[in-house]
Amino acid sequence: MELNGVPIEDTYAEAFSAIGARLLITAENERWAREAAASFTGFATSVIGSGCEAGVEGVASETPDGRPGVTVLIFAMSKKGLHEQLIKRIGQSVMTCPSTACYNALAGESWVSVGGKLRFFGDGFQSSKLLDGVFNPPVGRARRFWRIPVMDGEFVVEDRFGMVKGVAGGNFLLLGEEPQAVLQAAELAVGAMRQVPGVILPFPGGVVRSGSKVGSQYKFLTASTNTAYCPTIRRQVESVLPDEVRAVLEIVIDGLTPDGVAEAMRVGIRAACRPGIKGISAGNYGGKLGKYHFRLHEVLRS
Amino acid sequence: MASAIRIKGGRVYDPLHGLNGVVKDLCVEDGKIVQECHGAAEVIDATNLVILPGGVDIHTHIASPAVNAARGLRPEDHRLLCCPRKPGLRSGVGFTVPSTFTTGYLYAQLGYTTVMEAATPPIGTRHTHEELNDIPMVDKGCYLLMGNNEFILQYLKSGDLEKIKRYVAWLLHSLKGFGLKLVNPGGVEQWKYGKDVEGLDEKVNHFDVTPRQILQALTWVNEELGLPHSIHIHANRLGVPGNYQVTLETMRALEGKRVHMAHVQFHSYGGEDYVSFTSKAKEMADYINGHPNVTVDVGQVVFGDATTITADGPWQYRLHKLTKNKWYNLDVEVETGSGIVPYTYREKNYVNALQWAIGLETFLLIKDPWRVFLSTDHPNGGPFLYYPWIIKLLMDAEFRSQMLKRVHKRVLSHTMLPHLSREYSLYEIAIITRAGPARALGLRNKGHLGPGADADIAIYVDAKDKEEMFERAAYVLKDGKIVVRDGEVVESCPGRTIFAEVPGDDDLLTELRDKFEKYYTVEIGNFPIPLEDLPFHQAVPTGRPV
Amino acid sequence: MTVAKEMRVVKDVTCPFCGVTCDDLEVHVEDGKIRDVKNACVLGKDTFLHHLEGLATPRIDGKPASIEACIEAAADILARAKYPLIYGLDSTELHAHRKAIELADLIGANIDHTSSVCHAPSLQAVQTVGIPSCTVGEVKNRADLVIFWGANPAEAHPRHATRYSVTVKGMFTPQGRKDRTVIHIDVRRTPTSRMADTFIQIKPHSDYEVFSTLTALVNGHDLDVSEVGGVPLQEWRDLVEVMKGAKFGILYWGMGLTMTRGKYLNVVALLRLCQELNRFTKFLGAPLRGHGNVVGMAQVLTWQTGFPFAVNMSRGYPRFNPGEFSVADLLGRGEVDAALIIAADAIGNFPAKAAQHLKSIPLIAVDPKESETTKVAQVVIPAAQAAVAAEGVAYRMDHIPLPLKKVVDSPYPSDREILDRIIARVLAKRPDDGAKRAAPLPRG
Amino acid sequence: MAKSFILITGRTTKQGRTIHLGKQAKDYIDEVSALEMNPADMEALQVKEGDRVRLRTDHGSSVVRCKKGTVPPGLLFIAYGQFVNALVGPDTQGTGMPNTKGIEVEVEKDDSG
């Protein structure tokens, strides 16, 4: 299969299930909402090293308080892990950020108390407001907001955040001749993929260069650089790279649903297939890593 | 209409006569149990039914100024149980502090025929009797509050025990009291200036006497007067963690004397606060097992709403502070105090769950059923309506372990309850709810089914579920008349007010008149209650008890 | 020939006039007539001396009738009524209360009494937060600080001061008045102010604010205002110090709180103040209750039905809801279709609209004396006056019951007898169908 | 010329005594129809002791006689009785107790007779 003359390898991206949540951060203006979101999603690239993966999903069109806001997705390997990350990151990155408020933006399959834990920062002067379910017609679920006194007024944070089983580690690889051209293609892909709701690209700028494989020669390391894709050691290892390929970049996608991830892959690959790209592949671990297999050909056909 | 009834073919449980489920006919004539009916008799076919003497409650709060204040305080409670009027019967309300008529009906439906109001202030006893007059279906009496009476404290200070005896006799005689009640002796007097006593040897403000002296003096008086019932004690430090030591000390201080310790569950606590709160039921039971002079009622806690009503004013203030619930207090001139705080016992609250377990431990660890009696200290530990539930807990170890799984989980590791496999038999239930309390009260015509006994009889359908069985008596006979059928009251009867027949002592009047003038606000002439005010009454003779 | 005059002195007589319920009266009776009353205040004295003045006569529709015919007519009205009211019961005694409630239970009536329009707000306040209180003897024996608030006992409860609260000597107050500080707080000076060491005049409708302020000060808060109720905050601070410094304080209140804006919530605020003061000292509160035996009626009603006033029996069991089943509301909304007024003058004491409704329905009045109510009642049944010509029990303002004596005879039956006879006649006229009507409200 | 006041009611010794004479008795009626007013207010209304004034509320009106009292300016006092009852509305705000004290009234001199 080819797209714009770029061969698409008949392989699949192997992704695993992760627990995800969606936050809505509002602020006085979009800038401060983005500041909080940036801080919240900072150092949240890989569950392996960061404990969670997070990213800004987009700008919210409608917010509970009518102020500008951005939505953020965060994924972790367990409910417990996600709960801890939410408390830490909202506490350190949102509560601290001027004028912000933080809401749940997901009808979850299960729920964790976040505001209910952060409230103790109020040292007894916190209070809460329960918005009845009659204001939430389809679901009918009441929402509790905690009000924590802070130096610029009150930090409002929702009590409970919904969690769903999502997908992490959706990906594709861009193989190209010139590093600059591959990066350019990656940028175009990221730009397109960011329009897709329900997904995030957790790595810096949405792109990762240090693809990894399972295991290493060192006992203490469970993952190491993906030697088969590293052009500089092509002759020293069993490489999969054609000779003309001198740079590979990966785009990793986490999403609330497999469909969202597939959609993101589709628009991303389409945007990336341009001159200078010699092939599209995907991180495939032989089915050992995760239960989701996104076959590139199928993804592009649908 | 025949006044004779023959109850045929029932299984009779009459512990006083050693009858343990013997199938036997019972004959009733003119309100009494007789050997044999003379002439025609109505027949109750009691085949497959269980026959017990009418229940006797040795400690309950159903009529007194404080009980009525509690009723008035809690309209929200009454909305939980409405009892409609029926022809010949009166309407009323439940739940934790039922109205008077309803109190009588509800007790009767459970098969109870004798109940004792455990605390009345002397000056309010006219009120108590008027309420008792409006409690039908049961015989009833009241214990006069004495443990903080300032005249007694004054006499005690001057060492005049004989005066105390005469004064107590005058009070009992004038007010038609049945027994003597001590509540937090010395502590309630301290409460009049906002304090309490910590231990038995702390001096009471202004009076230079100690709780120990009060306990010993009044116990001596009780025995000297030969009252049918022993002294009835609500010990110091009720409800307070670590109070078991005061309770033990109280019993030791009265060693060898007849003594009834009320609602011991509330006095069997270890620990230093409500976090380190522990059970000392074992220590208490060990002492009681070794001292046949002591009887107790348990004051079992049941889960749900309760109304705490007690003369123990300082404790009630503490409870108000703990719960922030509404708080009623009435200090009574010269005599005593009282406090009321609504309370809810919760299964998942560690302290409440432990209180529940301590009560059951007390029942199960005291070996002699003749000395431990069923009570919830109604309505302090919960309403008397839950007696059947408690009986089930005692008779059914499986049910107990189910409950243990529901309550706060620390209870499992902090009490002996999971390891107590004892199950009460019907015979033992008949003792702790009938024969035992009747004997402790010195009521020779109550609590048994021998000839000469009052024909107060409760008949139940034997069910596997003992709660179901005891909730609604199949028949209740009061003074030989069928008043309950199939768990419903079918006829009202007034019941009698029982009091101790203590001779009057008018020689003390001159002195008392002066004291009244100085310290009371009523004329001494208006203090005594004439017998005519108790339209249905019965005097119980005093003398050396057997 | 002279016939020896019958002369008797009845001692320890209890006075029925107010809630002080003095029980030390000596009534001198000569030939069945009361000639003198010793120990009583003027109000009590007049109660006995004038007990024969303005007596009512038995009549139906304004025409003289026998008592028996009146009872029959009354029973007729009550047996037919769908939503009757039984009201009054202040100037009578315990056994009449019993019978009135029994009658209400039988006919499914609303039953209320004079408390409803005097201290019922105090009762509601107690139902809300409780009350720390005591019998009057405790005040006599211990109180070193006595506050009268919105009350005028000097005129309404004349012997309260001398028997219980101001000049009286007691166990720990051997010097009487010298051992006590007395404070009067009200919107106007009254004779009570003259008994007090200090009089604080506050603006009308500011009691609630003042109680709240005092409680906040007791709780250690400072406030942003400079005055409350027209009195500088500093004065309230000083008062708080006096209250906290007392060994045993008591706050007596009157209808200055219960009848004004805020009603029971004024008393709630007062009671919270008293409760909070117990963190520092012994501090109690009590309403100055009673015209007559209102306290007694509340007591009996409470033990028989669970509720102290405003009880509705129409569903076959007692229900309580002030504002719904209270007399002023039942009449003001024109709901009840017949009324039995006993031992009180409803029409003489009610707001015009409520009185108007009473005049428009079948009305039975049982009273020793003529009143605005007897004037218009369809059936008037004169009764022997309780505490003078009928015995029984009355309750003092602190819930202590005292025996009432029959001092002289009356040609008329007592309230309890009249009610008992009405009950018998109603039973003869309609089936006792209590159970049929009953359907308890859902639990919750 | 009408002026607004706050009217309070209460017991007086005399009302308590004369009530035993019956509610038709002159002494009783005299007592419960006597309106205490601050002298300064009387001056402002141009009324003297014994003059008749009309009290008016949303619920009714009464004519009573004025007398000098110790009440503060703006406040009026009258003993319980039929004259004040006519001014009281039946609304109890769900408490059972009508506004019997602290009633806002309009007062004007009554020259009708």
Next chain:
Amino acid sequence: MGEIILTFKGMGGSTVPLEADPITPDLLQLKVRAEIERLPLYHGNEQLLLGDFFSVKGERSNQIRLRGDLSQVKNIGVGMQTGRIVIESSIGMHVGARMTGGEIQVHGNAGDWAGAEMTGGLLWINGSAGNRAGSAYRGSKYGMRGGVILIEGSGGHEVGGYMRRGLIVVRGNLEDHAGARMVAGSIFVFGRVGGRTGGGMKRGSIVCFNPLDVLPTFRLTSTYAPLFVTIYLRALRSRGFSVPEIGGGRFARYCGDLAESGKGEILVWQG
């Protein structure tokens, strides 16, 4: 499923209030017409049948519509759990009291104790409510413990008293003691409030859009724009309850009642 229409036939001139507690969707949805007509209603000390007072159309529905002048009819929807009642007139006391769910619409005024001690559901009154809407019955520790009461007209005294949770919104005015002794929850009043608003409150919020006399036991803490107010106003609009625009508005925050724990607040719009 259709709806059940109950048309009130009047009470023959009687002024005795009618108690109609069986009229709840929970009960009526299980009944056919003949059964509905035989449900007991209580008129004074008489027990009569629903059919004596109402003509019945429809059956087995949890949607009930009531027609006729019902201002003397009490206890409609007491304790209801599900379904919907539409009342096309004014209604007597206790409408929706102790309700736990479902919805009641009143196209008229409601008597006292509307929604008293309710724990859930929506009570929407197009006209005015009486005293103690959403409050407690005497003696109860708590009033309303959940749910929403929307009042387009005014309310009487002690609205929201003893409130423990939930929301009351009043477009008109309130009399004295709004939110008396409330423990938590929110009250929004767009008109004026009477005296002693929030007296004895422990926690909770009373949001006033007009100036008021704040009790001396409340202290001004700050003036700010509380986000939760915006959240609530937007939620109200989304449910079709029109409320004023207050874009950029600030509120003075008074904490109190210091006679109690003092953790409640009155927010007063400053424009």
